[in-house]
Amino acid sequence: MQDISMILQLFGGLALFLYGMDSMSRAIQLGAGKRLRSLLARCTANPVAGLVTGAAVTAVVQSSSAVTVMVIAFLAAGLLQLRQAVPVVFGANIGTTVTAQLLAFQVEQGRYLLLFGGVLLCFACKGQKGRCAGEALFGFGLLFEGITVMSSALQPLTESPQLWQWLVRVQANPALGLLAGLGMTLTVQSSSATIAMLQTVAAQPGPDGVHGLLSLAGAIPVLLGDNIGTTITAVLASIGQGKDAKRVAAAHAIFNLSGAVVCCGLLGPFAALVQRLSPAGPECAVIARQIANAHTLFNVCCALVWLPLTGRMVRLVTRLLPDRAA
Numbered sequence: 001m002q003d004i005s006m007i008l009q010l011f012g013g014l015a016l017f018l019y020g021m022d023s024m025s026r027a028i029q030l031g032a033g034k035r036l037r038s039l040l041a042r043c044t045a046n047p048v049a050g051l052v053t054g055a056a057v058t059a060v061v062q063s064s065s066a067v068t069v070m071v072i073a074f075l076a077a078g079l080l081q082l083r084q085a086v087p088v089v090f091g092a093n094i095g096t097t098v099t100a101q102l103l104a105f106q107v108e109q110g111r112y113l114l115l116f117g118g119v120l121l122c123f124a125c126k127g128q129k130g131r132c133a134g135e136a137l138f139g140f141g142l143l144f145e146g147i148t149v150m151s152s153a154l155q156p157l158t159e160s161p162q163l164w165q166w167l168v169r170v171q172a173n174p175a176l177g178l179l180a181g182l183g184m185t186l187t188v189q190s191s192s193a194t195i196a197m198l199q200t201v202a203a204q205p206g207p208d209g210v211h212g213l214l215s216l217a218g219a220i221p222v223l224l225g226d227n228i229g230t231t232i233t234a235v236l237a238s239i240g241q242g243k244d245a246k247r248v249a250a251a252h253a254i255f256n257l258s259g260a261v262v263c264c265g266l267l268g269p270f271a272a273l274v275q276r277l278s279p280a281g282p283e284c285a286v287i288a289r290q291i292a293n294a295h296t297l298f299n300v301c302c303a304l305v306w307l308p309l310t311g312r313m314v315r316l317v318t319r320l321l322p323d324r325a326a
């Protein structure tokens with residue numbers, strides 16, 4: 001009975017997180033959607049501008065999936081060319097790391113202020129922009145409430161021998177962690193939610209009270225699997241669209257897959273670099289920040305490698321998905 005209650009609490013916290021993320025994204029798109037779409041359509045004159053625009057819009061909207069779907073819609077409408085769209089997708093991967101960074105600040109105690117402030121704005125503002133701002137603020141508060149509920153649900157698991165055995169296997173076998181992250185994101189359809197869960201699990205203190213349930217080296221493959229899983233959204237959005245829409249979805253998948261393969265091959269050095277760039281302290285106290293930094297560093301490095309190769313990426317996906325001969 002206790003196990004059922006814990007599972008229900010865990011999924012309830014996940015539901016709050018997902019609903020908060022969706023509410024915040026929808027409110028921002030409704031309040032500033034036209035400006036964001038106009039910015040996305042205009043500021044893609046060169047690959048660097050496209051990268052920066054994709055990162056900025058995603059950081060505001062808090063959803064790389066929403067930006068990717070926007071890009072696919074613009075491609076279908078002829079507002080963007082494939083060479084313009086690909087760097088925007090690269091940038092969206094960077095922008096989506098903002099969520100993990102915000103969660104790593106552990107400002108859960110301020111969630112009630114965010115929730116109350118959001119409701120107050122909704123009641124006090126008659127205009128659409130004010131109400132959208134209130135809904136976005138309320139959704140942001142729900143993110144932290146969901147994280148708090150999930151963290152509370154996961155605490156009893158720290159005493160589970162079965163969980164420890166599974167985590168030992170994940171840390172010993174990066175491929176298993178990769179598959180776990182992939183499966184989680186394919187199920188939940190939100191890499192932000194699965195990365196938040198990863199941060200929450202890893203930050204749970206172990207029996208010694210110092211080390212977390214999952215080390216950084218064990219968490220990174222799960223993180224990479226999350227990144228790969230999020231590409232399914234672009235694939236689904238491209239169904240029924242033109243060739244260029246399918247090509248940008250393929251570029252998104254290649255970007256994440258190629259980066260994951262290289263990162264898994266350099267797992268030890270990459271984890272050491274992240275630890276050097278992150279605050280020092282007991283593992284369970286800093287692991288959430290380390291995971292957020294690993295997420296950001298991975299996507300920034302991938303973007304810096306692929307951005308000068310935008311032309312080659314375009315040629316590659318065009319060869320993979322050629323136009324039909326007349």
